[in-house]
Amino acid sequence: MTDNSPLLGVNGLTIRGGGRTLVDDLSLAIGRGERLGLIGESGSGKSLTALAIAGLLPTGLRAEGSLKLDGMQVIGARERDLRSLRGRASSTVFQEPLTALDPLMKLGRQLAEPLRRRAQRDGERMSRDTLLRVIHSSLTDVALPDPDRIANSYPHEVSGGQRQRVALAMALATNPLLLIADEPTTALDVTVQGEILDLLARVVAERQMALLFISHDLAVVSRVVDHVVVLKDGVAVERGPIAELLRSPEHEYTRSLVAGARAFDDALGRIS
Amino acid sequence: MSILETSNVGFAYRRGPAVLHDVSFAVTEGRNLAIVGESGAGKTTLLRLLLGLASPTTGDVTFDGTALLRERAYLRSFRRNVQAVFQDPYSSLDPRQTVGRILAEPLRSLKIPGAAGPAIAAALKAVDLPADAVSRYPHEFSGGQRQRIAIARAIIPGPRVLLADEPVSALDVSTRVRIVDLLASLSESITVVLVSHDLGVVAALCQDTVVLERGRVVEAGATESVLRSPASPYTRRLLASVPRLSAPGTEAR
Numbered sequence: 106m107t108d109n110s111p112l113l114g115v116n117g118l119t120i121r122g123g124g125r126t127l128v129d130d131l132s133l134a135i136g137r138g139e140r141l142g143l144i145g146e147s148g149s150g151k152s153l154t155a156l157a158i159a160g161l162l163p164t165g166l167r168a169e170g171s172l173k174l175d176g177m178q179v180i181g182a183r184e185r186d187l188r189s190l191r192g193r194a195s196s197t198v199f200q201e202p203l204t205a206l207d208p209l210m211k212l213g214r215q216l217a218e219p220l221r222r223r224a225q226r227d228g229e230r231m232s233r234d235t236l237l238r239v240i241h242s243s244l245t246d247v248a249l250p251d252p253d254r255i256a257n258s259y260p261h262e263v264s265g266g267q268r269q270r271v272a273l274a275m276a277l278a279t280n281p282l283l284l285i286a287d288e289p290t291t292a293l294d295v296t297v298q299g300e301i302l303d304l305l306a307r308v309v310a311e312r313q314m315a316l317l318f319i320s321h322d323l324a325v326v327s328r329v330v331d332h333v334v335v336l337k338d339g340v341a342v343e344r345g346p347i348a349e350l351l352r353s354p355e356h357e358y359t360r361s362l363v364a365g366a367r368a369f370d371d372a373l374g375r376i377s
Numbered sequence: 378m379s380i381l382e383t384s385n386v387g388f389a390y391r392r393g394p395a396v397l398h399d400v401s402f403a404v405t406e407g408r409n410l411a412i413v414g415e416s417g418a419g420k421t422t423l424l425r426l427l428l429g430l431a432s433p434t435t436g437d438v439t440f441d442g443t444a445l446l447r448e449r450a451y452l453r454s455f456r457r458n459v460q461a462v463f464q465d466p467y468s469s470l471d472p473r474q475t476v477g478r479i480l481a482e483p484l485r486s487l488k489i490p491g492a493a494g495p496a497i498a499a500a501l502k503a504v505d506l507p508a509d510a511v512s513r514y515p516h517e518f519s520g521g522q523r524q525r526i527a528i529a530r531a532i533i534p535g536p537r538v539l540l541a542d543e544p545v546s547a548l549d550v551s552t553r554v555r556i557v558d559l560l561a562s563l564s565e566s567i568t569v570v571l572v573s574h575d576l577g578v579v580a581a582l583c584q585d586t587v588v589l590e591r592g593r594v595v596e597a598g599a600t601e602s603v604l605r606s607p608a609s610p611y612t613r614r615l616l617a618s619v620p621r622l623s624a625p626g627t628e629a630r
Contacts (some may be wrong), residue, residue, distance in 0.1 A: 146549035147520070265416065294415035295574055299618035321550060324620035351622060365550040368557075369577025370622045376580045377604040377616060 110176065111136045112282055112315050113158065113195075117170035118180075120153050120162065120339070127153055127166070128339040137282065140309065140316040142326040142347065144362070145336035151319045154336070155287045158317070159197055160187040175282060192222060192279035200288040202268035206260040212271050213240050213256030219278035226279075247274045248304055266297035270304070277308060283315045290325060302328050323366040327351065335359050379403035380538055380568060381427060381459065385436035388422055395434070396422050397592045404538065404585075409569040411579040411600065413615070414589035420572045423589070424542055427570065429455055457487050460531035464543040466523035470515040476501075476526055477511030483534050500529040504559060521552035525559065532563065539563070542572045557581055576619050580604060588612050 111134040120128040128150040135141050145151040157168050160179050172179040175194040179187065196219075199205045207215055220239050224231040231239070244252035247270040260268055269289060276284060286305060290298040306329050309316045320326045326333060327347050335343040335350070335358065342356040354360045381404040388397040397419045404410050414420050425431045426438050429445045429452055437444045440455060460483075463469045470479055480497045483489075489496075501510055504525040515523055524544060531539055541560065545553040560569055561582055571583055579586060579600060586603045588596040588611065595609040607613045 146551070295576075296415060296614055296618040299620070302620070322620070323550070324622050327622065328620055361551045365554045366622055368554045369575070369581055372581035373577045373604070373619065373621075376601050 110173070112139075112175060113317070114171070114173040115154075115158070116172075118154065118157060118172055119169045120150065120157060120166055121169075122166035126339060128157070128336075130170070131336070131339070131341055133334050133341070133344075135283065135315050135317060138313045138315055140318065140330040140332070142330040142333035143317060143319045143336060144321065144323065144326055144333050146321050146362075148338065149336040150339040151336050152287055155197060155285050155317065155319055158283075158285060159191060159195055160184075189226075192219060192281060193226060194281060195283040195285055196276035196279055196281040197285040197287060198269070198273050198276045198289045201292050202265065202272040203260060205272050206268060208260050210259070211256065212258055212260065212263070213237075216240050216243060216256070216271065216275050216278060219275050223279045243274045243278055244271070246277070246308065247271070248300075249274075264297075265293055266301065269293060269297075269301055273301075273305065273308075277312070280312070281314065283317060284309060285317045285319070287319045288321070289318075291320070291322070298325070305329060323347075323351070323362060324370065335362070378406050380406050380441060381570070382439045383423075383426070383433075383436065384439070386423075386426060386433040386438060387435035388419075388426060388431070389434050395592065397426075397433070399436070400589075400592075400594055401436075402587045402594060402597050404568060404570055406537070406568055408584040409564050409571060409582055410585040410587065411571045411573060411583035412587050412589060413573060413576065413579060415574055415615075417591060418589040419592040420589060421542070424461075424540060424572055427540060428459065428461055453487055456483075457489065457534045458536050459538045459540065460534060460536040461540040461542065462524070462527050462531050462544050465547050466520050466527055467547075469527050470523060472515055474514075475511065476506075476513055476515065476518075479515070479526065480511070480530050480533055483530060487534050489534055496533055497529075500533045503532060503563070504529045519552075520548050521556060524548060524552075524556055528556075528559065528563070532567065536567060538570060539567045540570045540572070543574070544571070545578060546573070546575060553578070576604065576616065588615070 113135040115131060115133045118128055118131040143151050156162050157172060162168055168180050174190060177190055217236055217240060221231060240256055241252050244255055249255050249267060249270050255263060255267060290301050293301060318326060318330050331346055333347050333350060334341050337358045343359045350359060351363055354363045384401050386397055386400040387395055389395040412420055412423060426433055432447060477497060480500060481493045484493050484496060497511060498508055501508060506525050545556050548556060557578055573579055583600050586600040587594055590611045596603055596607060596612045607616060
């Protein structure tokens, strides 16, 4: 790996399935510590792109092109090699923490798994006491009150916002170079959404992690990232700094997205 | 004049704690009202009470000045006047029925006299769907179009009140605007009661707002004054949490 190659380099990524092209010739790059937003509506292929980066495309879907993460080609890689890449190079936070977490396992035990994996990877031996301490501090890092109670709870016993914090702690546990957040706040209440976005921005900055933030919501994206790629029907139709895109969107689709977001923003702005 | 009104309404599910406490507000004819709150606020329970699907444990829900009755003939006439649209356009329409049959259903079940054909055609026109939609099935339509079908079904009995439970939160942003525009155009003849957590949509559609926090009304009044000078700390927190489109660094105003 040369120093000037990006952490994530996607070149001509095409995903096909069921006789249809779902992502078409997509290229993007994220350098170490950089943040990029991927914007699109339902069916745009944004979540498939995230799955492809993690090497988790469902069977029946085929990826072509090049997808290099930390110097390694993900497309066509063996599962064994991908496993060493996941966690170390990238982790993902999904939209719905209730489906991402195992309902039958206490949260502390779920969090212990990636923590143990990282220790193993780094050749550390982790005693039970150390593990408990690390679980405690990981939960504290994502601003969870009463971390011991949370660790001792099942997913259904804590709130949606708390579940998403635990899911974030699990994604951070392996200290990945790239955090992929796929609509991480869409299922949450507005007040909780704000807190999670602030938290996400803070931890990514503190750890100098790169971030791929996927969302349909321009206002949400603009809180966390500076640069965006707009995806429509699998095709990148526009890219650039988000401030510029909001000011003068060029593609017709981007214009309709911005107009849609503006309509409610203006309604609120006129009143409050 | 108020059409729907709750006075000192409390509600508890059987053997459960109270989920609504002393809720009082009135829906004024011609003024859309928003019920704003987050999960656990009691919005869904309140909606069930307003629809006559459940009775309050304490207090009253009144329609045109009289308390709702749990009686078939009364509920039929009440349903003609108060209809509902729900959040998920994918699960609220029967996938095995044509759109024509879906739209004919309320006419039949509410025993509304007259030919169904012209009423269905008029409802489709009102929601901006093509006339040939009658012979098609829900899966042939996009999310936004399905929500139009659900709205057509709700307006076909000629209601005076339309209860809309998060009607656009499952839709794409660009589709949201068009559905809110549609609801705004309908509200010339129908009063919309919107249940939503999205203050942008509330500001765009509703003249009045009630803010609900953990089963209690913490603020109520004209949307303009509620959002411009919120008295309750919770409303202020909600307002501050809305992600705005302004450049980074200025969103916390």
